[in-house]
Every structure is written in C-alpha cells, then in structure tokens.
Amino acid sequence: xxxxxxxxxxxxxxxxxxxxxxxxxxxxxxxxxxxxxxxxxxxxxxxxxxxxxxxxxxxxxxxxxxxxxxxxxxxxxxxxxxxxxxxxxxxxxxxxxxxxxxxxxxxxxxxxxxxxxxxxxxxxxxxxxxxxxxxxxxxxxxxxxxxxxxxxxxxxxxxxxxxxxxxxxxxxxxxxxxxxxxxxxxxxxxxxxxxxxxxxxxxxxxxxxxxxxxxxxxxxxxxxxxxxxxxxxxxxxxxxxxxxxxxxxxxxxxxxxxxxxxxxxxxxxxxxxxxxxxxxxxxxxxxxxxxxxxxxxxxxxxxxxxxxxxxxxxxxxxxxxxxxxxxxxxxxxxxxxxxxxxxxxxxxxxxxxxxxxxxxxxxxxxxxxxxxxxxxxxxxxxxxxxxxxxxxxxxxxxxxxxxxx
Amino acid sequence: xxxxxxxxxxxxxxxxxxxxxxxxxxxxxxxxxxxxxxxxxxxxxxxxxxxxxxxxxxxxxxxxxxxxxxxxxxxxxxxxxxxxxxxxxxxxxxxxxxxxxxxxxxxxxxxxxxxxxxxxxxxxxxxxxxxxxxxxxxxxxxxxxxxxxxxxxxxxxxxxxxxxxxxxxxxxxxxxxxxxxxxxxxxxxxxxxxxxxxxxxxxxxxxxxxxxxxxxxxxxxxxxxxxxxxxxxxxxxxxxxxxxxxxxxxxxxxxxxxxxxxxxxxxxxxxxxxxxxxxxxxxxxxxxxxxxxxxxxxxxxxxxxxxxxxxxxxxxxxxxxxxxxxxxxxxxxxxxxxxxxxxxxxxxxxxxxxxxxxxxxxxxxxxxxxxxxxxxxxxxxxxxxxxxxxx
Numbered sequence: 001x002x003x004x005x006x007x008x009x010x011x012x013x014x015x016x017x018x019x020x021x022x023x024x025x026x027x028x029x030x031x032x033x034x035x036x037x038x039x040x041x042x043x044x045x046x047x048x049x050x051x052x053x054x055x056x057x058x059x060x061x062x063x064x065x066x067x068x069x070x071x072x073x074x075x076x077x078x079x080x081x082x083x084x085x086x087x088x089x090x091x092x093x094x095x096x097x098x099x100x101x102x103x104x105x106x107x108x109x110x111x112x113x114x115x116x117x118x119x120x121x122x123x124x125x126x127x128x129x130x131x132x133x134x135x136x137x138x139x140x141x142x143x144x145x146x147x148x149x150x151x152x153x154x155x156x157x158x159x160x161x162x163x164x165x166x167x168x169x170x171x172x173x174x175x176x177x178x179x180x181x182x183x184x185x186x187x188x189x190x191x192x193x194x195x196x197x198x199x200x201x202x203x204x205x206x207x208x209x210x211x212x213x214x215x216x217x218x219x220x221x222x223x224x225x226x227x228x229x230x231x232x233x234x235x236x237x238x239x240x241x242x243x244x245x246x247x248x249x250x251x252x253x254x255x256x257x258x259x260x261x262x263x264x265x266x267x268x269x270x271x272x273x274x275x276x277x278x279x280x281x282x283x284x285x286x287x288x289x290x291x292x293x294x295x296x297x298x299x300x301x302x303x304x305x306x307x308x309x310x311x312x313x314x315x316x317x318x319x320x321x322x323x324x325x326x327x328x329x330x331x332x333x334x335x336x337x338x339x340x341x342x343x344x345x346x347x348x349x350x351x352x353x354x355x356x357x358x359x360x361x362x363x364x365x366x367x368x369x370x371x372x373x374x375x376x377x378x379x380x381x382x383x384x385x386x387x388x389x390x391x392x393x394x395x396x397x398x399x400x401x402x403x404x405x
Numbered sequence: 406x407x408x409x410x411x412x413x414x415x416x417x418x419x420x421x422x423x424x425x426x427x428x429x430x431x432x433x434x435x436x437x438x439x440x441x442x443x444x445x446x447x448x449x450x451x452x453x454x455x456x457x458x459x460x461x462x463x464x465x466x467x468x469x470x471x472x473x474x475x476x477x478x479x480x481x482x483x484x485x486x487x488x489x490x491x492x493x494x495x496x497x498x499x500x501x502x503x504x505x506x507x508x509x510x511x512x513x514x515x516x517x518x519x520x521x522x523x524x525x526x527x528x529x530x531x532x533x534x535x536x537x538x539x540x541x542x543x544x545x546x547x548x549x550x551x552x553x554x555x556x557x558x559x560x561x562x563x564x565x566x567x568x569x570x571x572x573x574x575x576x577x578x579x580x581x582x583x584x585x586x587x588x589x590x591x592x593x594x595x596x597x598x599x600x601x602x603x604x605x606x607x608x609x610x611x612x613x614x615x616x617x618x619x620x621x622x623x624x625x626x627x628x629x630x631x632x633x634x635x636x637x638x639x640x641x642x643x644x645x646x647x648x649x650x651x652x653x654x655x656x657x658x659x660x661x662x663x664x665x666x667x668x669x670x671x672x673x674x675x676x677x678x679x680x681x682x683x684x685x686x687x688x689x690x691x692x693x694x695x696x697x698x699x700x701x702x703x704x705x706x707x708x709x710x711x712x713x714x715x716x717x718x719x720x721x722x723x724x725x726x727x728x729x730x731x732x733x734x735x736x737x738x739x740x741x742x743x744x745x746x747x748x749x750x751x752x753x754x755x756x757x758x759x760x761x762x763x764x765x766x767x768x769x770x771x772x773x774x775x776x777x778x779x780x781x782x783x784x785x786x787x788x789x790x791x792x793x794x795x796x
Contacts, residue, residue: 047604055684069608069765158684160675160762166509232676232761386608387764390684 044072047386051080055390057154058400062377062393066386074381076374081404089364094120094194094333097364102188104366105402107150108345110143112366112402113192115342118273119351119364120194123338124329131316131323132196133275138209138312139182139191140274140342141305145216146175147345148302151397152223155295158390159236164227171219174212181205196326206313213306220302228299237292241380241392244289251379252372255347256301257396259285260293267343279311294395332359346370346397368402435570436489440481444474486573490562493743494704494711495524497750501707504751508758531700539693543600550597551698554590558705558712561586565715568725568738569641579640580628580719587671587712591617594680598690609689612765613680616670619772623780624667627660630784631720634796644724654721656790660783661721663776668713669753670768673706676760677768684762714749718742722749 050061059080065073085104089097101116102109114136121128128136149172156164176186181202183191191198227233243253248261258265266283268276284300286293333355341350347369356362373396380392452465467473499514499521506513514520538544561583566572576582591613598610631653632638635646647653654661670677681689691702718724722745725738763771790796 045604049685054687156761160678160682160684161760162505163509163758164761166511170510226759227761230760232763232767235767236761236764385764385766386685387679387682387762 049389050077055158055393057398060374060398060400060403062389064381064386064389069385069387071381071384071386071389074378076377078371078374078400078403081400083405085405086364086366090361093359094331094361097361098193099188099190102190103401104368104405105344105399106187107147107399108143108402109188110139110191111342111344111349113189114140114274115340115344115349115351117192117194118340118342119338119353120329120333122340123333123336123353123355124194126195126327126329128196128274129324129327130275131200131319132325134312134315134319135197135201135325136192136274137276137279138309138316139189139197141308141312142175142178142182142209143189144305144345145302146172146179147397148298148305149175151298151345151394152227154397155394156227158394159227159233161227161230161233164223167219167223167226171216171223174216178205178209178212181208193326193329195329196324198326200321200325201316206317209309209313213309217303217306220299224299228295234292236388236391237290237295237395238288239290239292240384240388241291241395242289243376243379245287247379248289248376251376253347253376254369254372255344256297257294257347257373257376259283259297260395261289262287267341267348271341273340273342275315278315279308281308281311291392291395298397332357333361341367344369346399346402347373349402366402366405368405370396370399371403374398374403435568436485437478437482440478440485441474443481444477445469448474448477486563487559489567489571490559490565490708490711493746494562494707495521497711497714497747498524498707500747500750501754501757504754505758508755528700532697534696536698537693537695539602542602542693546596546600547693550593550600551694551702554593554597555701555705557586557589557593558708561712562708565712565719566640567742569644571739575639575641578638580632580638580643583712583716584625584628587709588617588621590709594690601690601693603692605686605688605692606690609680609682609686609692612682613673613690615765616673616677616679616768616772619769620667620670620776623663623772623776624671626777626780626784627657627664627667628720630657630660630780630787633784633791634787640719640724644719644726647723648726650796652721652723656787656796657721657783659779659786661717663779663783664720665717665749665752666771667776668717669756670772672709672713674710674713674753675757676763678762679765679768682762710750710753711746714746714753715742717749718745 044065044067047064047066048061049064050056051059056062061077061080063075063077064071085100089100092100097116098113101112104112149168153165153168153172156162156166156168179186179189182205183189183198243261245261245263248258249263253261254265262285264283264285267273268281269283281304282300284297284304286296335355335357337352337354339350339352341348348367349369350367352365352367353361354363377393377396380396381389384392448468452468455462455465455468499519502523503513503520512520514523516523516526538547564573564579564583564586566575566579594613595610598606598608598613601607631643634653634656635643637643637646666677673680679689681691683689686692691699694702724745725742727741787796
C-alpha cells in the first residue's frame, strides 16, 4: 500500500483526501527530496496572476499552481474593488441610487439601473407604461451588444490578436453613439427611472438604430471571420475549459457560461420582465461546455439582440409619439421586501430590497453573476496549460465592479 | 569587383589600393572605400588647418599618411555600416506600425515624416526612463545576458550583405556563421529569464529555449538545401547562382513557406512570440527590464526580424538581383535588396495582423511534426531536380 502511495501523484492524493472530506496531510515527500520517487510537490509552483496583470481586466488575482506548463490548481481572489456599495445605498434616497447603480458595472450599466428600478417598482406595485417597457428592452439590448463587443475585444487581446480588439472596439463605437442619442452618455447612462425612463426616444432614433443594426450584422461577420476562421483560435477554444452541466448547475453559474453547457435557461424567456414575452427571439444553447461553446453563445446573442432591437423599435413606433413613458413615483417606499432579477450580459443579476417606509432603503442586496461564475475557475482551469488561462478566463467575461461591489 | 558600374561611381575610383592594414577579407567593398575617401577629406582638412598655423609640422603629415587613414577609415566603416543597418531596421519598425495601423482601422504613428520620427521620440523616451531592477535577482547575469542578446543581434544585422560590394566580411561559410550567431540568443534569454528571480521570466526563458530547439533544425535543413542547389555556403555565390538560373522560391516553394514561418518563430514575432506572451506572462523574459534596456531589447527584436527577412531574401528571392530582367546593376542592388527585405517584412506584419498567438504545445508540434518533414520533402525535391540535371 505504501509503495502504491509513493508512486501516485501528490496532487491525486490531495484530491483523494479532499474528496473524503479531510485535509491533505503533510507528507514526507512534500518537504524532503526523495531521489527514488522523485515526485515532489516542489516541482509545482504557485503563480500569482494579478491584481495587476494584463490578463485580469480589472483588479483581481488568480493564483494558479503549475507543474511545468500545466495548471493543477487555481484559486480566484476577488475583493480588491470593494467600495461598500450596498452600505452606501442605505444612506441615499431612492432616486439617488440610480446613478450609483450605473457604477456597479461600467460595461452593463443600463442593466443594473434597470434592475434597481424594477426592484423599486415591485416594492411599490407600479405598472410601468407600455412604451417605457419597450424602450427599456431596446436600451438593454444596446447595452448587451456593447458589453459583448467589449468582451469580444478583450478576447482579441487575450489571444494575442490585436486586430480583433480594434475591430470589435470600432463596432462598439456605433452602439455608444446610439447610447449618446438615447440618453446623452456613453457608458454610465443614468437612464431608467422608477416608473419609466428619463426621456422619450429622440427624433429619428428609430431610423438610426435600424441603420446601426444593418451595419453591425454585416460587420460582425468580418470580426467572426477574423477570429473564428482561425485555427490558432479554435485550437485554443474547442475542448478547452470544459465544465459539466451538473457541476455548472451546482455552482450556480448563469448566463452565457451556463448556456454553453446545455442549461437551457434565460430569464428573458423563462421569467419574462418588461415585455420580453411579447418579443420573438431565440435563446442560443450549446451542449459541449467548452470555451468555444461560451464564445458561440455570446456571438449568437449579439445577433439575437439585433433582432430584439428591431422588434422593439417597431413596437415603440406603433405606440405613437404621445404615449406616456414615465409615471410619477412616490419618494417613500412602504415597509416591505421586494425582489427583481434580470438577464444581465454575464448571467443572472438580482436585487433584494428591504424598505422601512422612509425615503431610503433599509437594506439592498445585489447578486452579481460574475462573483458566482468565477468560483468555477478551478474546474475550468485544472489540466489546461498556462497559455490557455487567459483564453479560458476571457470566456467568463470578468467584470470587477459588480463582483466586489 | 574592381570597378563600379552604378550611380555610386561618383567616388573617383582610383587604382585598387593594396592595403596591408585591413585584416578582413576583401577590402574593396563599397562602405570601406567610402570611409577611406571620407577620412581623406576630413583628415586632409584638419591637416591643412594645422599646417596653416604650424607650418611644416609632423602631425599633419601623420594625419594623412596611409596607416592613419586606414585606421580612421576602419572606425568610420563600423559607424557607417551600423548606421545603414540601423536606419533599415528603423524603417521596418515604422513600416510595421503603419501597416498594422491600416489593417486595424487606425492611422498608426503620426509624428513627423509620416510617423517616422516616432521611433526617435520613443528612443528618447526610453532613454529618459529610470533603470529599475530586481533586488534579489542575479544582477550581473541580468546585465550581461541582455548585453549579449543585443550585441549578437546587432552583429548579425551588420553581417548581412546588402550587395556584392556592400558587406563587412565575405566568408565562404557566411550563412552558417549568421545562423550560428542567430541561434545564440535563446541561450542568453534562458539564462536572463532565470537570473531575474521572477516566475514569468523563467517560464518565458524556458519557452524560448524550447522553441529554439524546435525551429533551428528545419531552418538549417532548408539552408543546407539552398546551398546544395547553389553549391556553396557563400552568400554572394548563392545569389549569383539564383541570378544564373532562377530564384529558389520556384524549386523550393515548400521550403519558402516553412522557412518563412520558422524565421518568424526564430525572431520571436507574433504569432510565435510565446516567450513574451503578454496576456499570460506579462512580458515574459523581458518583464524586469526597464528603461533603455527594454528599448534596446525592442531594437534587437526588430533587428532579428530584419535579419530573418534578409535571409529569406537571400535564399529565396534572389538577393540583390532582379532575375529575368537582365543586368540591372545600375538600379543600385542595395536598394533592391532592402526593398525585397521590407516586402518580406510586410508579409510578416500581415501574418501578425491576422493570426492570434499559438500555444506552446501547438508550436512544438508544428516544429517537429510539420516543418521538419516538410523541410525534408523540400530536400528530396531539390535532390531529384539536382540529379535530373535541371540545376
């Protein structure tokens, strides 16, 4: 038995001990060099990637244990960007939290503002005007396109293709312009309001956005052709970073990462909010569970977003110019609890609010999708090579603002 | 090579000077003669001025005597050779920035002379930076390895002949010497990565060593094939043989593609820049180098890229000759050579635009399982051609 144990890999032994619920023991081999077995733990070293590292888009650390070029273990460390968002929200009146919610995630600011407004509306029992609902749908999808394009750009740099980065950034600029037309800001939009949206769609917005969609759908194929038709890309994507459907569900992973493993769930379709149920769109689902599936899901989501935007704009146009887009909401929210969830660009984001009848929330809890998704990094990275670490982690689309809050 | 037939005949070319003080090979190459003439002008002027003040002194006689002229001509020779190479490399750097910019829908560098002066600005910037180095690293090794990397890169860049009259030395084994010097740098990279006491540098250094082992062999086989066709390792002979028959890209088209990719890997250019893969290894083995050291490393990188392209030009594209067009000595073979080199560099830039970084195992698989057999297939084809009497 002892002979067998010696020949086994140390990390295997660790894994066994962990599976039995124990702590891996400190063995003789760990500390002393044994020339006969020559399987020391000292062959492996911990590399700390981050908090300032080109692959971490934001401040976070990924500790990886490597055996040569092979990754044997990974620990994500988040929390460098903790600003006490939830506590700060308790000291602000309800409307003042809206611009703060923008700052939760700079890439999907519209989503979080929308989510916060929905939470408040649920607490008040407000029914938002029809037009506002459609405008919110369109604004959300613009935001999803922006966020996914930024992810695509990041994929370009992470895989060493700077052209992909700049082409995707170029396409993103068009959607930024749409944001400027709609709400005057590029990223932190401050657009939804409790009970509607801040302003109606500007003049000729429908014409511009349809042009933008046409242009984008054409140019996205160029970018896909650049990145996806490349064997250097696909060889690093297909069959890498595999996570099983069960493991994915157990960890609570949501969003494109989950849909890449075959979990057919999208809040927009399965628990619709804001008129998503009146819009016809598909939810892309792939079963392979590797990096490539996550990539394909996101790319297909971009095409679907264009489809949603077209339908939403048609609906807004049909409602006419003078349809109401905002209700006047009371300053104080009555005592109670409310909950809302939304399909964020990265997964399921939700807010839970306890209000005490004043004009400030008693407690506001945010559920961030990436905080949960990043916990899968050990499952994703185990067994891959160092060169694949950025490639696999890029497919999670990290955003630290919402993770650390 | 006793007389010039080009527009550079402006030098009133005298009888060949039998000069015992120049120790290396053929002295009658163009840069040396230019330097000799230059010193005759500069030294002569100084001597004349001194003679005005102190008539009949011995210093002015010494300044224009044969030995002194030769000595200063040699020093000027080094400066001139290096400056020409340096400008050639800077132009390829500028070319990369501009072409990459166009491919990525941006303008590239914009400072002065269509962005060319950006290189100068960058040089000053890196020069003004602080020199930061690790406290716990092996600082002596850290410095001398990088000096050797830069030194060898500059040496081979200067050893590439621009034409049959613009060269430093003309050995019969010229190609082999260049390849041997070229293969030295990965050792220094490995040691340098080790000396920095940094995990990223260490991994980068090991990757460089791995890649060198995988790519040297096919490269050398292809060089041997080319010299088999030409019957010589002398660069001038290889170019002359291509002028007499055809550019070797036609019989060795497989070899061209293989050599091109190997040379890209050898110069550690994207997509094979694993040793400094910035997305996972920060800057790889260059992580701890700051300021002008880093700037010189960048320059050395581009010099190696330039050398790779020059090798491809010599081996496959007919060097400084324009085949099928006839005697074109008057078009300045140096310019023809540089233009061809920059064209090959353009191909490398396009490769960089389109392709993302390759993984280590893929790159080693490519080296051993694809390029190696391909280079041998190339050798077989050449052997058949040679036996068939076509060459």
